[in-house]
Amino acid sequence: MALAEVNSPVAVFDPARPAKTFHDSRLPHDALGRLPVLHREAGRNLSRSRFLARSPLACVTLMLAGGLALLWASTSGGGTLRCDFAWAALVLLGVIAMTRNFIRGYARSLRRMPLEEAASDLRALLLYAGYMPVRPGAPAPFW
């Protein structure tokens, strides 16, 4: 059946129907007034998701810094094996927690935790990692 044969009961063009212009319509000012708030909220969500997306790179950075510190400690002859192992395990614990937080807050498609909660958890984990620099028994204060 051709489209031209369709006999619709609704008139295609009704000249009696009043034409609405932009000035005639009643603008929803309340809804438009919320647009800046939505814009700010979207910007915050974008920055949070970018922050979470960079957390694996931060984990790699932490592990590299920890590895360099252990290398330096071994070359300078300081630190026992037990002490080094405990310190490396604590750093790796923080890295594992950050990776888990990244998976729960960013990488998982279903049942993802809220971005705000994931970002605040990542900041708390960074605070934990910030207390890791000094190793007991190290020859010098370093990371």
Add this chain to the structure above:
Amino acid sequence: MPDLPAPALVFSFAVAPGLALTIVLRDTKGAAAFVAPASLVTGSAALMGNRPLALWVATAIIAAGAVLIALPMLRRVMRCNVLPQPALR
């Protein structure tokens, strides 16, 4: 690395992870959460370590940490002033 004097080596090892994380994360609060305790703890350890130039090293580490925390905040404030939020009314 072994050719460097010890205070410079200590300073670089204390500041480099904070600098790297500040560049990687690009988040003011996240960078501050790592840099503030790291610089304070490392600076305190440098003070208590009886190393040569301990006071100068500790001061430099804490000052570098403060700069690392303040720079992203300053950049954020400047960006907020340059790009104001859109207003419809």
